[in-house]
Amino acid sequence: MAHLGHGRRRALAVPVGLALTASLAFLPSVAASAAPLGNTAESATASKAATTGPKLSYVANLTAYGTAKQAKKAIEQAGGTVVKAYDEIGVVVAHSQNPDFAKQLRTQRNLFVSVGATRTAPLSTVQTTEEGTTQKLSAEDAAKAAAQAEPGQEPLESNQWDLRAIKADQAHKINDGSPDVTVGVIDTGVDDTHPDLAANFSKGQSANCVGGVADTTEGAWRPYADGSDHGTHVAGTIAAARNGIGVSGVAPGVKVAAIKVSEPTSSLFYTEAVVCGFMFAAEKGIEVTNNSYYVDPWNYTCKNDDDQKALVEALSRATKYAERKGVLNVASAGNSNHDLAAASIEDATSPNDTVPVPRTFDPKVCLDLPTQLPGVVTVSATGDKGFKSYYSSYGLGVVDVAAPGGDKWQVPATPDANGRVLSTVPGGGYGYKQGTSMAGPHVAGVAALLKSAHPWAAPSQIQAMLKAQATKTACPEKIYDGTGNLIDATTCQTKWGQTGYYGAGVVDALKAVK
Known part of the structure; x- marks a missing residue:
């Protein structure tokens, strides 16, 4: 999980010797007693969905009225299979080789808030990423x-x-x-x-x-x-x-x-x-x-x-x-x-x-x-x-x-x-x-x-x-750049007692146990 910078690291560790360069509202859990939804024209014909594309993983987020049972039916009709349904939060993980899988499910707006592929490479693709030398x-x-x-x-x-x-x-x-x-x-x-x-x-x-x-x-x-x-x-x-x-x-x-x-x-x-x-x-x-x-x-x-x-x-x-x-x-x-x-x-x-x-x-x-x-x-x-x-x-x-x-x-x-x-x-x-x-x-x-x-x-x-x-920490006058030179800390801002570099400050373990 060690990423080589914010884009090429798989985790947020910086390799030795290298310089690295609001969310959507939660919808309530689905209710098992919700009224069943009628099939759309899209879902009615989706049983013949194409399965010739790369196998991708998807997440499908249900509306407050959608049920896991309805989601499973829609996913199967769109050429997918359910991997896991998290009923508590209305999130379903699915796999499909239908290139239009997500597009088809998005048409069922009474059932799904959003549907998207979790990756751009097929599930079978093996990637290699240097983590950086420990x-x-x-x-x-x-x-x-x-x-x-x-x-x-x-x-x-x-x-x-x-x-x-x-x-x-x-x-x-x-x-x-x-x-x-x-x-x-x-x-x-x-x-x-x-x-x-x-x-x-x-x-x-x-x-x-x-x-x-x-x-x-x-x-x-x-x-x-x-x-x-x-x-x-x-x-x-x-x-x-x-x-x-x-x-x-x-x-x-x-x-x-x-x-x-x-x-x-x-x-x-x-x-x-x-x-x-x-x-x-x-x-x-x-x-x-x-x-x-x-x-x-x-x-x-x-x-x-x-x-x-x-x-x-x-x-x-x-x-x-x-x-x-x-x-x-x-x-x-x-x-x-x-x-x-x-x-x-x-x-x-x-x-x-x-x-x-x-x-x-x-x-x-x-x-x-x-x-x-x-x-x-x-x-x-x-x-x-x-x-x-x-x-x-x-x-x-x-x-x-x-x-x-x-x-x-x-x-x-x-x-x-x-x-x-x-x-x-x-x-x-x-x-x-x-x-x-x-x-x-x-x-x-x-x-x-x-x-x-x-x-x-x-x-x-x-x-x-x-x-x-936290120990309140003011913006410094200087900081090190990626090559070890001290430069002016012009990017640090302060407002309401916080800074952009340190937030509320550096955490204090001693105060935590007193």
Whole structure:
């Protein structure tokens, strides 16, 4: 899930050595007693629908009066098959080889609000996307860190400048968080056999949601054998145990679960898998989800496009449902250094599963998903010196809070002198990554500490506490650019006590446990 910039990364981690460049209203759940709809001329003849096109995946969003039974009939008549129906939110996942599948279903306006393909490449197409190299912790750096570890610290904690930046090291002296709280890592999978994660891993709240249906068989949630280490790195930042091994997480006393949503070999995150992830988290009693990715194949998904607006609708319904079920959703702002509050943004990398088409759009119309959905906590990244990371996207009124994501130009005075974030990687090892992907889990960890201290608090209340307790951070005079030069921070705006770079400020773990 580590994306190489906002367009070529499958997750929001910045590869070493590279510079990276409002939703629709929720409709009520469908009612089983709704009056049946008459067949349109389109649906009456759709039984002979063409099935010669590429096999694509679709989401179909029902009206308040449509039923899953009616949807299934319409989908079959249009040459499709139902994969999964989420009755709670009126979203149906389907497959079809009919090139006009979505167009035909859209004519049934009393049944469907919107219908759209979740991808532009066939289901059988295998994409390859470089995630970016994780810099592995060397034996020499591990020995240096262990030699400088203070009493009570984990062996590698002296290299964790990021914990000290949000006072997590001080918070641990008071409270590590409650095992009754679980953070769901919606990502590329987590290696639950890692010695720093095994004690805090919740198998009963983990699954593989790729394709849109939750698979809870043993180990289904783990990374693919040739896959990404991204989800395991994120999980360690949240909840690596204080067990005398390796690193410490922000909330080392809480549980962590894995909800794998990335495609094999490509680390692409499609709508049907992400919807499944939010629904699974809601039904399994997960309190916080971390979302360090954007939903493919569009870096920004546009509400004025027939296909794309269906994806916005389905994801909006899923995140709102999860929030109503007590889940706080945290998401990374992106690694494109884009101003998400600007009048326009240029994107030359979408769709990223076939041939990209350059476009210029209004970020209020074309959204970074799930980051810009209502209720989702949007997180920007900072480095050791407290500056916005050179790659981090930002935006006044869009970014809620900031957290350490790493910046190779902001070098800390640690034994390893590495400005990236150190965490767990599959196989029992440790490695460095940088990206807003690494900032998000710091916020998810602090949210878990808050939920531990306030078990009856609603997601909106936890979000309010995150902002109220954040360390207010003014716009800096200078920031680093992608080549390591200090430049004027002219893109940072301030209003109502917030900034475009940091939102309400940098999260504070110590205040969360007091």
